[in-house]
Amino acid sequence: xxxxxxxxxxxxxxARLVERRLFATVFEGxxxxxxxxxxxxxxxxxxxxxxxxxxxxxxPDSVALDVETAFDTLLAAGARDDEMVRRACDWLQSVATxxxxxxxxxxxxxxxxxxxxxxxxxxxxGLNPTAGLVGRLYDLGVEHPWRDQAEAWCKTALTEGFPxxxxxxxxxxxxxxxxxxxxxxxxxxWLPKLSHYRADAADPSYGVTPxxxxxxxxxxxxxxxxxxxxxxxxxxxxxxQQDDGGWAxxxxxxxxxxxxxxxxxxxxxxxxxxxxxxxxPIN
Numbered sequence: 626x627x628x629x630x631x632x633x634x635x636x637x638x639x640a641r642l643v644e645r646r647l648f649a650t651v652f653e654g655x656x657x658x659x660x661x662x663x664x665x666x667x668x669x670x671x672x673x674x675x676x677x678x679x680x681x682x683x684x685p686d687s688v689a690l691d692v693e694t695a696f697d698t699l700l701a702a703g704a705r706d707d708e709m710v711r712r713a714c715d716w717l718q719s720v721a722t723x724x725x726x727x728x729x730x731x732x733x734x735x736x737x738x739x740x741x742x743x744x745x746x747x748x749x750x751g752l753n754p755t756a757g758l759v760g761r762l763y764d765l766g767v768e769h770p771w772r773d774q775a776e777a778w779c780k781t782a783l784t785e786g787f788p789x790x791x792x793x794x795x796x797x798x799x800x801x802x803x804x805x806x807x808x809x810x811x812x813x814x815w816l817p818k819l820s821h822y823r824a825d826a827a828d829p830s831y832g833v834t835p836x837x838x839x840x841x842x843x844x845x846x847x848x849x850x851x852x853x854x855x856x857x858x859x860x861x862x863x864x865x866q867q868d869d870g871g872w873a874x875x876x877x878x879x880x881x882x883x884x885x886x887x888x889x890x891x892x893x894x895x896x897x898x899x900x901x902x903x904x905x906p907i908n
Contacts, residue, residue, distance in 0.1 A: 628863060629905055631870030632892050639871065640889025643667075643678075643698060648893050650702045652900075657704035664695050664709070671719070672712030680886040681878060682739035687716055688730040690747070693754050696761040701897065710767045717758065718771035725774035726750035726782075727758070738879040752788055755779055757796030763803040780806065787815050791822040791833035798838060802845040813849050826857035831875040834858050840894075841901035859904050862895055 629652075636648045643663040649655035667678040673687020679694040692713045699706070721727050729747040756779045762772045779800050788794050794815070801807040816822060823832030836858045839847040847855075867873050872891040878884045899905040 628866060628899070629896065632866065632896050633870070635870035635892055636889060639869075639885045640892065641886050644886075644889040644893050647698060647702055648896075650704070651893070651897060657702040660698060660702040660704050661706045661709065664698060667691065667695065668709065668712070669716075671716050672714075673716035673720075674713060677883070677886070680883040680890070681876075682730065682734045682737060682743045683879060683883070684730075684734040684737040684739070686731075686733040687720075688734065689717060689720070689727045689754050689758065690729045692717060693758055693761065696758065696765060700761065700764055701893075705765070707767055710762070710765055711769055714762070714767070714769035714771045718769075718774075721771060721775065722750050722778075725771060725776075725778040726755045727775070729754050738883075740877060740879050740883070742876065751793065752779060752782055752800075753790070753793035753796040755796075756783075756793075756800035760796075760799035760801075760803055776800075776804075780804065787812075789818070789820060791819040794819050794822075795833055795837055798846055807845070809846075809848060812846070816849065824854070826854075826861040836862065836898055840898050855902070859899065859902055862899065863904065866895070 633648070633652070636645060640648070643660065646655070646659040646663045650657050650660055664674075667674045667676045669675055669687045671687055674691035674695045675687045676685045676691075677683045678691040682688070695713065696710070699710070717727055720731070728750045730743060731748055734743065755775050759772055759775050759779055762769065783797060783801070783806055788797060798812065801812070817824065821832045823830065823834045826834070835850045835854055838844070839850060839855070865872055870892075871888045872895045874884065874887050874891060878887060896905060
């Protein structure tokens with residue numbers, strides 16, 4: 626219980642309203658509608674999400690990265706608001722390429738504080754985030770013309786080969802599990818070739834780990850990893866809890882508020898993963 630109690634205190638003390646509402650829903654039985662209500666403050670009149678919902682850029686304008694964060698939050702809460710999601714899809718369609726691909730951000734972020742890594746490369750439409758957004762729409766059970774168009778683009782892009790970065794591969798895998806292209810053996814062989822993939826739990830560097838690909842025991846991609854590998858990363862996740870009860874970030878954010886906001890996100894995510902794998906002794 627010490628892990629959970631300390632993390633709960635951190636969330637109550639330092640996290641944003643949206644993460645506090647998510648925590649209350651996941652761990653305290655609160656109504657998921659509270660999470661939807663908190664997300665409304667981040668949705669713009671154009672249907673997209675902004676206002677730093679993903680905290681590494683402080684731009685109020687809509688960007689796909691914030692749309693993806695909104696979808697993730699809804700899924701984590703088990704919340705549904707189809708109208709909210711369809712409005713976001715309308716916005717995605719409005720900024721997509723003719724083929725349906727979208728980029729993580731756009732030059733609208735340049736007038737606002739942002740982390741150094743949120744740079745021009747995020748303006749390029751690609752599988753990150755297009756594939757991940759399509760996969761999340763399947764998880765949300767929401768149909769939309771943009772989803773169908775983007776799905777066709779993703780299928781074509783993936784026939785040309787997997788991405789070389791673990792973040793883009795993660796987005797692609799969220800998509801692939803909803804298609805006939807989910808070749809588990811091929812994905813397993815590709816993982817060691819990815820940049821930013823952190824297979825070794827003892828590696829302290831920044832990276833995407835097996836727990837990102839398989840955040841619950843019933844995740845589709847859990848079959849990629851043996852029990853020792855998953856347990857090693859779960860042990861590392863527990864060990865990485867900080868003295869204040871929260872989990873730390875491993876990159877440089879744009880400011881103090883962004884640091885705490887992202888730590889709140891990581892803390893709730895860590896608790897969700899530990900709970901799913903039976904490593905959190907709560908009811």
